[in-house]
Amino acid sequence: MRVTEGGVELAVPGEQTEGVEESVFYNPRQELNRDLTIATLRAYREREDRAETYLDAMTASGVRGVRAGADGWNVTCCDVEEDAIDLARANLERNDVDAAIEHRNVNALMHDSTFDVIDLDPYGTPMPFADAAFGNCRDLVCVTATDTAPLCGAHFNSGVRSYSAVPRNTDYHAEMGVRILLSALARSGARFDVGVDPILTHATSHYVRTYLELEHKPTAADAALEELGYISHCEDCTYRETAFGLIADPLEGCPHCDGNRMLTAGPVWLGSVRDREFVAAVRERVPDAFGTAENARNLCETLEAELDEPTHYDQHKLCRNWGLPANAMDDFLADLREAGYSASRAHYGGTTFKTDANVGQIRDATEDGLA
Numbered sequence: 001m002r003v004t005e006g007g008v009e010l011a012v013p014g015e016q017t018e019g020v021e022e023s024v025f026y027n028p029r030q031e032l033n034r035d036l037t038i039a040t041l042r043a044y045r046e047r048e049d050r051a052e053t054y055l056d057a058m059t060a061s062g063v064r065g066v067r068a069g070a071d072g073w074n075v076t077c078c079d080v081e082e083d084a085i086d087l088a089r090a091n092l093e094r095n096d097v098d099a100a101i102e103h104r105n106v107n108a109l110m111h112d113s114t115f116d117v118i119d120l121d122p123y124g125t126p127m128p129f130a131d132a133a134f135g136n137c138r139d140l141v142c143v144t145a146t147d148t149a150p151l152c153g154a155h156f157n158s159g160v161r162s163y164s165a166v167p168r169n170t171d172y173h174a175e176m177g178v179r180i181l182l183s184a185l186a187r188s189g190a191r192f193d194v195g196v197d198p199i200l201t202h203a204t205s206h207y208v209r210t211y212l213e214l215e216h217k218p219t220a221a222d223a224a225l226e227e228l229g230y231i232s233h234c235e236d237c238t239y240r241e242t243a244f245g246l247i248a249d250p251l252e253g254c255p256h257c258d259g260n261r262m263l264t265a266g267p268v269w270l271g272s273v274r275d276r277e278f279v280a281a282v283r284e285r286v287p288d289a290f291g292t293a294e295n296a297r298n299l300c301e302t303l304e305a306e307l308d309e310p311t312h313y314d315q316h317k318l319c320r321n322w323g324l325p326a327n328a329m330d331d332f333l334a335d336l337r338e339a340g341y342s343a344s345r346a347h348y349g350g351t352t353f354k355t356d357a358n359v360g361q362i363r364d365a366t367e368d369g370l371a
C-alpha cells in the first residue's frame with residue numbers, strides 16, 4: 001500500500017492501521033518521531049553548517065533516508081535485510097532522491113566510514129550500535145530506544161544487561177528510561193573520548209528519542225560523565241533525592257516518612273536533557289504540512305518550559321496517595337509558585353509536573369487548594 005508522510009510518498013507492506021500489529025518496515029505511530037527528526041536536522045544544519053552526511057542506519061522502508069534526502073542531506077541508507085533494502089531503493093527512486101544504499105550490518109559500515117549525523121532506530125535497545133556510532137560520527141547521534149520495560153526497571157535484569165546500570169521501577173518510569181539511556185550513551189561516548197550533549201530528548205508513547213551533539217575531546221567526555229549520578233527513591237511516600245558521582249551513596253531510610261523501602265537507581269544522567277533554544281528552533285522548523293505538526297510543536301513547547309529537575313511527579317498519583325481530590329493543573333502549579341517553588345509541566349503526561357519542592361513541601365503548598 002501507499003502512504004504519504006512529510007511530503008514524500010512511500011510503498012509500505014501490509015495494512016497500516018492503528019492498533020494492528022505493525023509491519024516490520026513502517027510504523028505509522030512513529031510519524032511524530034520522524035517529523036521531529038526532520039525538523040531537528042533542519043535546525044541542526046543551521047547550528048553546524050558543515051554537517052552534510054546523514055546515515056539512516058536502520059532504514060527499513062527508507063522513510064527517514066527519503067525524507068532527509070528530499071530535504072537536501074547527503075544520505076546513506078543501510079539495512080541488514082535484503083527485502084528492506086529493495087523497498088528502500090524503490091522508495092528512494094519513487095521520490096527521485098539520490099542516496100547511497102548499503103546492504104550490510106550497520107556496525108561494520110560505521111567502522112568503515114564516517115558520517116556527520118548517524119540515526120539509530122533499531123527495534124529495542126540501541127546499545128549494540130552505540131560504540132560504533134560514537135567512534136565514527138562527527139556531529140550528531142540520533143537514537144531511538146523502544147525497550148521501555150528494561151529501561152524503566154520493569155524488566156530489571158534485561159535493563160541491567162543492556163544499559164550497565166540499575167534502573168528502578170518508580171512513578172516516573174518514562175523519565176527513569178530517559179536517564180538510564182542517556183547515562184549508557186554518555187559512557188559509550190566516553191570510551192572514544194567523545195562528550196555527549198543531549199540537545200533534544202523526549203519520551204513519547206513507547207519509546208525514548210534523543211539527539212546527542214558530540215564533542216571530540218577527552219575533557220568533554222569527562223564533563224559528560226560528571227552529569228551522572230544516583231537517585232534514591234522511597235517506595236512509600238515517593239520522596240526522592242539525587243546525588244552526582246560515579247560511586248553510589250544510597251540513603252538507608254527515607255528522610256521524609258522514615259520508611260525503609262528505599263530504592264537506588266543509577267548511574268543515571270542527572271543533567272539537562274535538552275537545549276531550550278535548540279528545541280525552540282526545532283519547533284519553528286516544523287511546517288504545517290507535517291502530519292503531526294500540532295503535536296510536535298506542543299511537545300517542543302512543553303520541553304522548552306520543563307524544569308531541569310531529574311525526576312517528575314504525577315499530580316493524580318500524589319493526590320491518590322494523600323486521599324485528596326486533584327484540582328486543575330494550572331491552579332496546582334500556581335500554588336507551588338505562590339509558595340516560592342519553581343514548577344513546570346512535564347512532557348511525560350497531562351498531569352505530570354516538575355518542581356524543586358520535595359514531596360512534603362508539595363503537599364504543604366497545595367493541599368488547601370485540593371480540599
Ligand SMILES: C[S@@+](CC[C@H](N)C(=O)[O-])C[C@H]1O[C@@H](n2cnc3c(N)ncnc32)[C@H](O)[C@@H]1O
Pocket residue numbers: 024025026027030034057058059060061063064078079080081084104105106107121122123
Ligand atoms: C525499527 S526498524 C527501522 C524503522 C525505520 N527507521 C523507520 O523509521 O521506519 C529496524 C530495522 O533495523 C534493521 N536492522 C536490524 N539489525 C541491523 C543491523 N545490524 N544493521 C543494519 N540494519 C539492521 C532491521 O532489518 C529493520 O529493518
